[in-house]
Amino acid sequence: MGAERNVLKPSAAHAENGYYPPTLIRYLISNRRVFYPGLLSALFRSAVIAPIPWLFQVIIDDQVAVGHTPGIFYIAVIVVGMLLLHYAFAVSGAILISRQNGLMMMRLRGGIFNKLHFLHFGFLDRQKTGRLLSKYAFDTQRIEAVTMQIMNQFLPTILYSVAISIILITLHWQLSLLLVMMIPLYGVVRQVFFRRLKRVNEQTRLAQEQLTGAAGEAISALRLVRSFGEEEQVTQNLDEYSYSLTHSRFRLAHVTSIYTTFVYVMIQAFALITVAGGAYYVIQGTMTMGTLLAFMAGLPIVLMPVQAFAGMIEQYFVAQESYRSVKELLDSQYVEEWHGRRQLPDIKGDIRFDGVTFAYPETTRNVLEDFSLHIEGGKHTALVGPSGSGKSTIAQLILGLYKANRGAVTIDDMPQSELDMRWLRRQAAVVLQDIILFSGTVTENIRFARPDATEDEIREAARLANAEQFITQMPEGFDTIVGERGVMLSGGQRQRLSIARAILRNPRILILDEATSSLDYESERLVQEAVRRVAAGRTVLTIAHRLSTIKQADRIVVMKGGVIVEEGRYAELVARGGFFSELLNMQQTESDLAIETPER
Numbered sequence: 001m002g003a004e005r006n007v008l009k010p011s012a013a014h015a016e017n018g019y020y021p022p023t024l025i026r027y028l029i030s031n032r033r034v035f036y037p038g039l040l041s042a043l044f045r046s047a048v049i050a051p052i053p054w055l056f057q058v059i060i061d062d063q064v065a066v067g068h069t070p071g072i073f074y075i076a077v078i079v080v081g082m083l084l085l086h087y088a089f090a091v092s093g094a095i096l097i098s099r100q101n102g103l104m105m106m107r108l109r110g111g112i113f114n115k116l117h118f119l120h121f122g123f124l125d126r127q128k129t130g131r132l133l134s135k136y137a138f139d140t141q142r143i144e145a146v147t148m149q150i151m152n153q154f155l156p157t158i159l160y161s162v163a164i165s166i167i168l169i170t171l172h173w174q175l176s177l178l179l180v181m182m183i184p185l186y187g188v189v190r191q192v193f194f195r196r197l198k199r200v201n202e203q204t205r206l207a208q209e210q211l212t213g214a215a216g217e218a219i220s221a222l223r224l225v226r227s228f229g230e231e232e233q234v235t236q237n238l239d240e241y242s243y244s245l246t247h248s249r250f251r252l253a254h255v256t257s258i259y260t261t262f263v264y265v266m267i268q269a270f271a272l273i274t275v276a277g278g279a280y281y282v283i284q285g286t287m288t289m290g291t292l293l294a295f296m297a298g299l300p301i302v303l304m305p306v307q308a309f310a311g312m313i314e315q316y317f318v319a320q321e322s323y324r325s326v327k328e329l330l331d332s333q334y335v336e337e338w339h340g341r342r343q344l345p346d347i348k349g350d351i352r353f354d355g356v357t358f359a360y361p362e363t364t365r366n367v368l369e370d371f372s373l374h375i376e377g378g379k380h381t382a383l384v385g386p387s388g389s390g391k392s393t394i395a396q397l398i399l400g401l402y403k404a405n406r407g408a409v410t411i412d413d414m415p416q417s418e419l420d421m422r423w424l425r426r427q428a429a430v431v432l433q434d435i436i437l438f439s440g441t442v443t444e445n446i447r448f449a450r451p452d453a454t455e456d457e458i459r460e461a462a463r464l465a466n467a468e469q470f471i472t473q474m475p476e477g478f479d480t481i482v483g484e485r486g487v488m489l490s491g492g493q494r495q496r497l498s499i500a501r502a503i504l505r506n507p508r509i510l511i512l513d514e515a516t517s518s519l520d521y522e523s524e525r526l527v528q529e530a531v532r533r534v535a536a537g538r539t540v541l542t543i544a545h546r547l548s549t550i551k552q553a554d555r556i557v558v559m560k561g562g563v564i565v566e567e568g569r570y571a572e573l574v575a576r577g578g579f580f581s582e583l584l585n586m587q588q589t590e591s592d593l594a595i596e597t598p599e600r
Contacts, residue, residue, distance in 0.1 A: 024323040041093030042156035050163035053298035060290030122361030123334035131213040139322035146319035204248040205321035211241040338421040349539030350377035356407035382550035385559035429502035433514035435494040449505035465500035
């Protein structure tokens with residue numbers, strides 16, 4: 001059983017993420033069609049200036065030799081015209097390539113975020129937010145920068161170099177052949193350096209992800225760190241990750257500098273061969289001075305791809321590792337297993353757990369073991385019990401955030417596996433203890449539950465949630481910015497906004513997970529009043545810590561160690577004097593101790 005419980009299977013339903021080739025170059029090739037207009041402009045941009053070295057040869061050999069000044073002027077005008085055309089094609093090509101490159105990256109980012117919506121929480125629970133953010137924002141940014149360089153600079157440069165090479169071969173094939181014989185040396189260089197560059201870049205990418213993840217975690221915990229006075233400890237931990245990244249970057253710079261220096265030496269060797277070989281052929285009378293000048297003007301262009309790649313080699317391998325990092329996420333097999341497509345025409349919210357066994361991925365302890373429970377549709381059921389008894393796990397299984405290892409969960413007698421899980425989740429609303437709000441306005445946070453809601457519907461939801469009064473007293477009313485995670489609001493205000501969001505959705509299933517455990521008495525009273533309003537006629541599941549908040553529940557299920565030990569109404573459980581009564585007495589004792597004034 002332990003070997004099977006954590007197996008996460010890929011879902012064929014998520015093919016919309018598309019196929020992502022193994023390397024960055026192949027990824028560009030797979031998207032080549034969108035770049036055709038820009039590359040066509042690049043082709044014209046190279047073609048119009050390719051004859052310039054040949055025109056230099058014409059000036060020296062045909063015009064200067066006979067002293068024909070007007071001919072020099074005419075050729076110069078032609079060259080200027082060619083440069084202007086080159087400029088026009090270069091600008092238009094860059095615009096076209098930039099637009100398509102941006103759209104390609106937008107699709108890639110969309111693919112990343114779409115994938116996140118399908119990844120199993122057993123996988124996401126083990127990931128640091130900063131690492132995922134690094135893939136979405138920073139890795140795609142590096143890919144975008146390098147793909148722009150490749151499509152707008154490197155490929156046009158290759159076209160230009162090939163065109164010039166053809167012209168030089170027609171001018172003097174012997175000297176051209178001498179230069180061509182040097183090219184295999186670059187193949188040797190590639191084999192020697194590229195493996196090392198790839199390995200060091202992979203180490204650098206992993207170090208960057210670790211630093212980003214650790215920094216993101218530290219920033220999100222700034223209040224805790226400062227409250228404990230442990231700034232030095234956190235800074236030291238981050239310094240260790242930072243040192244690892246710095247060391248990796250130093251090694252990368254070392255290998256890159258060796259490679260680029262070697263390329264520079266090779267280019268100078270090519271230049272020496274051109275000048276010396278050309279001078280020899282001129283002395284022998286088999287080459288004119290104009291042809292030698294054409295070779296000297298064309299050689300830098302022929303070598304431009306080599307220089308260009310040497311200049312972007314580090315960025316290319318960084319981008320290649322970034323693409324590999326993104327691809328690891330996009331190809332991840334740890335996806336939700338739901339394949340159902342059925343939608344119930346009139347959902348009642350009657351929920352059954354039948355012999356359910358569940359353990360969280362990468363753990364060996366079963367949170368629920370052969371667990372059975374009936375949550376009646378349209379009724380208010382409360383789950384209570386010590387921490388770790390499985391209460392919140394039940395809520396997450398209902399929403400399909402995790403899947404039972406054994407047993408079945410049914411909604412209105414329909415197996416959960418046959419239902420369209422996205423549809424089911426849209427029939428539910430959740431109010432958590434740790435309220436999640438976005439950094440936008442009050443209106444935007446409430447409207448998140450139903451994007452097409454009107455202003456009147458949003459105000460009515462706020463009124464029913466006992467939130468309208470404090471909202472209207474805020475500086476901008478419903479247009480007030482709440483800050484990241486609602487930091488500008490009190491706990492009770494955040495909770496009531498969350499309930500307003502749930503009311504606006506008009507859910508058939510409402511889940512309240514420790515919704516009032518951290519609130520003061522007045523805030524709790526307002527929240528409870530709002531909950532009673534929204535609960536009418538719906539299936540409500542309350543996971544409660546404060547037992548006094550569930551007096552009105554139709555049924556209370558008391559759990560301990562993943563099993564049900566008692567159930568009934570509040571008064572029945574108190575009168576029974578069992579485990580529920582013990583929990584209630586413990587809370588009352590803790591409450592008395594909290595308000596007791598010590599004598600001095």
